[in-house]
Amino acid sequence: xxxxxxxxxxxxxxxxxxxxxxxxxxxxxxxxxxxxxxxxxxxxxxxxxxxxxxxxxxxxxxxxxxxxxxxxxxxxxxxxxxxxxxxxxxxxxxxxxxxxxxxxxxxxxxx
Numbered sequence: 001x002x003x004x005x006x007x008x009x010x011x012x013x014x015x016x017x018x019x020x021x022x023x024x025x026x027x028x029x030x031x032x033x034x035x036x037x038x039x040x041x042x043x044x045x046x047x048x049x050x051x052x053x054x055x056x057x058x059x060x061x062x063x064x065x066x067x068x069x070x071x072x073x074x075x076x077x078x079x080x081x082x083x084x085x086x087x088x089x090x091x092x093x094x095x096x097x098x099x100x101x102x103x104x105x106x107x108x109x110x111x
Contacts, residue, residue: 007061009041009052010068015075015102042067056108065109072106 043063076099083095
């Protein structure tokens, strides 16, 4: 862990770090995990959790921004595929809406 690192990073698993995902897991299983004190980032560093953000406007580490951009695009593609699967509980419209959200996040991380 680099104590002198002034940058704000994203967690390596940026898509799963979203508050909506945590809320879904908490409501499904009735469990809420404590936030970790340190996390691995998109650029490969270990930093305090407090030095991370899922918001594109807050992230100052360029490698983390590129990582988040790629991860959100990859997840958007997965969501669209999920909406097209036969028997999926996610409708194509909902999958497309979620994919648009992640593509928007990807564009904000790229910009």
